[in-house]
Amino acid sequence: MEKENEHDILTPGRRIRPPVDDETATQLLKDFYGLFPSSITELNAYDDRNYHVICDEPHVNPHVTTISKYGYVLKFMNALDSQKTDVIEAQTEMLIFLNQRGINCPLPVKSLFGEYYTSVILGVPGYGGLYVIRLFVYRPGELLHRVPITGELLRNVGNFTAKLDNILMTFSHPAYSDHKTLWMLKFVPKLRQFTYAVKNTDERELVHRVILAFEEDVLQVIPQLEEGMIHGDLNEQNLVMSSNGREIAAVIDFGDAHRTCLIFELAITLCYMILQADDIEMGKHVIEGYQDIRKLTDLEKRILKVTVCARICQSLVMGAYSHLHDPQNEYLLVTQKSGWTLLKKLWPLNQDDVLRNWGLLD
DSSP, rough: OOOOOOOSSSOTTOOOOOOOHHHHHHHHHHHHHHOEEEEEEOOOOOOSSSEEEEEESSOTTTSSSSTTTTTTTEEETTTTTOOOOHHHHHHHHHHHHHHHHHHHOOOOOOOTTSSEEEEEOOOOOOOSSSSEEEEEEESSEEEGGGGGOHHHHHHHHHHHHHHHHHHTTOOOOGGGGGGOTTSSSGGGGGGGGGEEEEEHHHHHHHHHHHHHHHHHHTGGGGGGGGGGESSOOTTTTTEEEEETTSSSSEEEETTTOEEHHHHHHHHHHHHHHHHHHOOOOHHHHHHHHHHTTTTOHHHHHHHHHHHHHHHHHHHHHHHHHHHOTTOOOOOGGHHHHHHHHHHHHHHTTTHHHHHTTOOOOO
C-alpha cells in the first residue's frame, strides 16, 4: 500500500490560497521578472491567484527577447502545491514539450535569474510558508463558457481531448509517478471529509451514494484501464476558443495534470461540457469527437456515467467547502446550481439509457 504524506493532499480547515493583492503582484513582477506592467487584472482561480499583466517596453529581463503584445499570466501558487517543486519542474517541461508539438498552451518565462519558478515568503499574519511565483505567455481568445454551445463545438472539444492525451502519451517525468491532489478522481473517497460543507441533507446523501458506487464500480477495475498523462481539468474556463467560436485555439491551466486512467480525462471533460450545454444528451457529440481518435473499450463505456457523476460531486463539494472558507470568491460557486440539477437528473438514469443517449449503445 503506498504511504501518503499528510501534507500531500488538502485537509479540512487548511488555508492555502496566497494572500496577494495587485500592488504586491506588480512589485514582485518588477523584482523577479524585470517587467513593468501598464495594466494588471486578477483572473478567476480556485486556490491559486492569477493575474493577467500587460507589460511595456523597455524591460530588463535578458531571457525575454520581445514583450508579448497579449501580455502574461503571473501565477502565485497555493501553499500546498508550492511545496511540490519536482511537480512544478515537471509541469514546466510538459508545457514546453506541448508547445513544441503544436499544442497552444501557456509558455513558461524565465525570471531575471534564469529560473522558471521562484519561492517567496509573503509575510501576511496567518499565512505561513512559501509561495511559488511563475510567469507564462498569455494565450488570447474567448473562453469556452462565453461562446454558444453547438454540436460541432462539442465534437471539436472531444477530438481535442483525445489528441492532447495522445501527444501526452509520449511525455513522462518521474515527479508524476507519485503526485497526489484532491482533484484526482482516484481520491473521490476523500470527499467524505468535506461533505459537511453541503448543507442540504438530501444532496449530501446523494454525494455519499455516488462515492460508494465509484469505489465499487470504478476503483476496483483501475488495473484493467489504459493509463497515461492527462490534463485533468478540461473545463469551460480552461479551453480558449478561436475567433469563430468553434475550434480550440489554446488550452490553459495544467495544475491538475497527472498520470491516471485515460477514461478519466474524457469523464472530466464530459462533466463540464454537459454542464455548459445544460443537456445530458449533448454529451454524445463530445464522445463522437473523442472516438474519432481513440475508441472506448466496453469497460470504459460501462464506468463512464458513474465517473462523470463522481466529477460533478468533486466540483460541487469542493466548491461549497472552499466558499465556506473564502466567501468573497464567487467563482467557487460557478457550478453549484446547475451542477446539482445535472447530478439529480443524471444519477437516477438507467445505465443503458445513458449509453444510448451518448451514442455508445445501439
